[in-house]
Amino acid sequence: MPLHLVDSDKNNSFFDTYAESAATNSIPKFKIAEEPNDPTVIQDLLIDELLLDGNAKQNLATFCQTDLDPQIHYLMDKCIDKNMIDKDEYPQTAEIENRCVHILADLWNSPQSADTIGCSTTGSSEAAMLGGLALKWKWREKRRKEGKPTDKPNIITGPVQICWHKFARYFDVEIREIPMEHGRLLMTPEEVLKRVDENTIGVVPTFGVTFTLEYENVKAISDALDQLQKETGLDIPIHVDAASGGFVAPFIQEDIVWDFRLPRVKSINTSGHKFGLSPLGVGWVVWREKEDLPEELVFNVNYLGGNMPTFALNFSRPGGQIIAQYYNLLRHGRQGYARIQQACLDHGIYIAEEVEKLGLFDLLYDGKSALPGAAWMLKKDINPGFTLYDLSDRMRSRGWQIASYSLPSNCEDMVIQRVLIRHGFSHDLAQLMIEDLKRCIDYFQKHPVTNNSDSDESNSFHH
Ligand SMILES: Cc1ncc(COP(=O)(O)O)c(C=O)c1O
Numbered sequence: 001m002p003l004h005l006v007d008s009d010k011n012n013s014f015f016d017t018y019a020e021s022a023a024t025n026s027i028p029k030f031k032i033a034e035e036p037n038d039p040t041v042i043q044d045l046l047i048d049e050l051l052l053d054g055n056a057k058q059n060l061a062t063f064c065q066t067d068l069d070p071q072i073h074y075l076m077d078k079c080i081d082k083n084m085i086d087k088d089e090y091p092q093t094a095e096i097e098n099r100c101v102h103i104l105a106d107l108w109n110s111p112q113s114a115d116t117i118g119c120s121t122t123g124s125s126e127a128a129m130l131g132g133l134a135l136k137w138k139w140r141e142k143r144r145k146e147g148k149p150t151d152k153p154n155i156i157t158g159p160v161q162i163c164w165h166k167f168a169r170y171f172d173v174e175i176r177e178i179p180m181e182h183g184r185l186l187m188t189p190e191e192v193l194k195r196v197d198e199n200t201i202g203v204v205p206t207f208g209v210t211f212t213l214e215y216e217n218v219k220a221i222s223d224a225l226d227q228l229q230k231e232t233g234l235d236i237p238i239h240v241d242a243a244s245g246g247f248v249a250p251f252i253q254e255d256i257v258w259d260f261r262l263p264r265v266k267s268i269n270t271s272g273h274k275f276g277l278s279p280l281g282v283g284w285v286v287w288r289e290k291e292d293l294p295e296e297l298v299f300n301v302n303y304l305g306g307n308m309p310t311f312a313l314n315f316s317r318p319g320g321q322i323i324a325q326y327y328n329l330l331r332h333g334r335q336g337y338a339r340i341q342q343a344c345l346d347h348g349i350y351i352a353e354e355v356e357k358l359g360l361f362d363l364l365y366d367g368k369s370a371l372p373g374a375a376w377m378l379k380k381d382i383n384p385g386f387t388l389y390d391l392s393d394r395m396r397s398r399g400w401q402i403a404s405y406s407l408p409s410n411c412e413d414m415v416i417q418r419v420l421i422r423h424g425f426s427h428d429l430a431q432l433m434i435e436d437l438k439r440c441i442d443y444f445q446k447h448p449v450t451n452n453s454d455s456d457e458s459n460s461f462h463h
Helices: 039-050 070-078 091-107 124-145 162-170 189-195 218-232 320-357 388-396 427-446
Strands: 118-121 154-157 174-177 200-204 238-241 265-271 283-287 299-301 308-310 361-365 373-378 403-406 415-420
Touching: 070 320, 091 118, 091 283, 091 320, 118 124, 118 320, 124 162, 124 200, 124 238, 124 265, 124 283, 154 162, 154 189, 162 174, 189 218, 218 238, 320 361, 320 373, 320 427, 361 415, 388 403, 388 415, 388 427
Parallel strands: 154 174, 154 200, 200 238, 238 265
Antiparallel strands: 118 283, 265 283, 299 308, 361 373, 373 415, 403 415
């Protein structure tokens, strides 16, 4: 029998993934395949194709968790069919979601942690939308009661992650973003006070700024708003975007007062899939007290059986991430999280110190006081033969992903390089990364790149 006529049934010894027709022909890319294919062949082809993606462990640009316990893989597999919205069919998943909310409320010092309200989301972006909506609804309710117009809400932020621009655009709220200035890269009370008025629905400090990893001073902003209230009667609430810091500070920076210890902080969001150590696809938003979430935002649905309250932008959503979050809270506990976050912080400090020793860079963040990581810029007035973009690009050839980007307005002329350290990184890897950085710099000193300055290029930072 000619070879091409061999029946390649899997029980047949002729079966081989790379000799099957799916592997010897192009796979469909724009139209669905006409005929079914062997599942193991397709699985192998896809796994091979995905090798072209980056290697997550060497990705120092992302904030997202990529190193997960085998137990999390097992739990995610067991939960693959759980729809978290279907609280009637999966009441125990709902119960576990609720426990996570209360544990977070307690970690963030809510006065009613066992009784307050919150929910899981797909990440901090959805959580931020929900927090923002609650602020808008609360403000509108108050204005209506006072018989005042409700057509010009505004929200005040520092240099924020894109999700707040989305919130402002999608929900018709003016965003008053305090731009960075040379010498001031964060929101300050003075800058907030210049922008607040009776139409301000809330102020949003970021606790772990995406661009620089630093914490905005929530307490100073809250104090300034207390004073404003005394003087003018304006009572402006705070929502803290603690996408990353919400799972770091409670464990290793307990002295920083940024959370529900400040009565003006009405809600907080965080990403479970960042320093919460959970797999991609889970965020959280928690309100200080039940009254801080307007009831009209909660829908009650009965078509899945039972009567279920829901406040979310999505409907169906996988339940596994929530179970994994609870696993992490139980498995690591307060002390376990503290050890992990401290180890990450130490690696960031080490990298910052080593980078500084190279003599070419000025540190923008030394890794000590906020999120685990470091950020630096090329020293002014030197010509090292490369830009930070060139350096990121060259590091990529060794598998490292290190973000280089220009800061937002009014500091677009400042190009910085940033590494973010997450669970799964070791001192050994930090040393190897620094060795590679030195090797790349040596390369450029021998083969200088004579291209545009950093500011002529664009590159995105990763979230
Ligand atoms: C401060 C801040 N807020 C919000 C987000 C969006 O978070 P997510 O990716 O979980 O939607 C990020 C992501 O990096 C962030 O750093």
